[in-house]
Amino acid sequence: MHYRPLGQTGLQISVLGLGTGTRFGDPKNQSRTDATRLVRTALDLGVNYIDTAPMYLAAEEILGEALAGVPRERFLLATKFFPADEHGAPFTPAQLRASVVRSLQRLRLDTIDVLQLHGLRPHWVNPVMDALGGELEALQREGKYRFLGASETIVEDPRHAMLPLVAPSGRFSMGLVGYSPLSPWAELRALPACAKHGIGVVGMVAVPRALRDPARLQQLIHEARGRGEAGVNELPGENPLDWLIDEHTPTLAAAGYRFAVAHPAIASVLAGTLSREHLEANIAAVCAPPMPAVQLDRVRQIFLRTDPDKWRPYDL
Template sequence: MEYTKLGKTGLKVSVAGIGTGGNSRLGIKTGKTTKQSIAILHEAIDLGINFIDTAENYGSDRIVGEAIKSFPREEIVLATKSTIRNSDGCLSADEVICRFNSSLKRLNTDYVDVLNLHGVKPEEYDYSLNELAPALLKEKEKGKIRHLGLTESASCDPHHTVIEKALKEDIWEVCMVAYHLMCQQARNTIFPLTQNNGVGTLLMYAVRSIFSDREYLKETLEVLAAERKIDPALAVGEPLDFLIVEGGARSVIDAAYRFVRHEPGVDVLLFGTGNVEHLKTNLSSILSPPLPQPTVDKIYDLFGHLVGVGLDMPRFTS
């Protein structure tokens, strides 16, 4: 495993982090038993992954809590997220703190290394900064939160306006940003700032559905070609097969992980899976060298202008 520092938090983190959300949720959503989900986390930790990303609303907290019991707590960098809204609007600070305390119980711990506000939408940012963050800072003073951050709501905010605003405030030490082969906006707008400000950067959406579902990828390329947003030749034949070259990527998924992993400014690449074989293959991709430079240049050239592609919500909402 390779490790790096999570920006100014100083936390030593594995460059690959296991996410317990997305469409797999450690297999919870694909029929795996709790025992199998715990085994995935144990395998990840045995392979050197020390960063676990969970959230109040993933339904995976108890599994994470059970899995990390077998390890000294200080060997795990545990990040969770607070839900900030319900169907009536933004939650009060008291409600957010109350829910956070319940998460800690489910996680079998008395502190988290990172607490992110979950999927902050542009219209929720000011409330998050002015009402929620001060309350969370009090929990930080009590030692329940080591570092505070936020994650964007990628599908609502493809230009990363929330993260861009957040990077003007010292209060947020960590952020989570969407970035992938066909969604490269953060490269010019966000990563220079996170590096400059020392904000720990977690990356999501490297593969998601667009690169794990061949038909979805093919349809996306066809739509983009019909809208004249990409070269129509890309919509013909096996999708993105130009990525697979001698000395380069072994598959589209391999390329997708390697492309984002080596982007300057990315600290932890999050990926989710409910499948032990995928865990191992993905880790091998994430720890592989960068794609050949001509391939990287071609990816910038073909897709660098696209906005908001492949940022779908999870298929499961609870």
């Protein structure tokens, strides 16, 4: 495993982080024994960064069980607080505190390493920080969490406007950013803003369904051609992304993870999986030599010219 610094936090995090989104948190998908085995395997393979959230069904509780007895220095735990209701009204400081305390209880931890504001929309930034900034500082002073982060929502913020907004404030130490070969737009503004202000970046959504399902990829490309989207028109008709496959990249899923960690601003990329085989393949992809410049350039030439409001390859 390789490790990189997470911005200016002083943390060294594994280039592959374990995502424990809703699929992981849904008890229908795996037994507690399987979940514990997967988490322990990830740790044994050198993964030290685990991302979760109260919204991921039972994920925090499952992790609490899986990590019980694991020496605390072996892992860094990042969880979240979703900061506003469906109308965009910020939750109260008491609701924030209660959520953090519940996360600590479920995770069976004394401190959270990274607390992220979950799915922070650009227009929520000011109201949320006005409402919760003081309590966030208090919780940090009390040691309930170490570093503050912000996770974006690629569906509602496809131009990645939130991180450039919060980066100069000095309040945030990390950002969780959607970044894949099919949606590389974060590198235009969000990643440079994070790098400039010393914010550590973790990547997510590196492998949307279209990189695992050739029919879905063909459908997206067909629709984009119908709209006359620049860039996508240059893709070959058959096996449109096979030029990303090489000796270190056996699949397009590997290409997604390998592309994400090729960006120098990205410390780690999250991969959620319920499969040991996929976990091992994903680690091999992020630890392979950097993706060649010719492939990176071609991805940029094609996909940076798509329109993020229309080309929306995010479904998982």
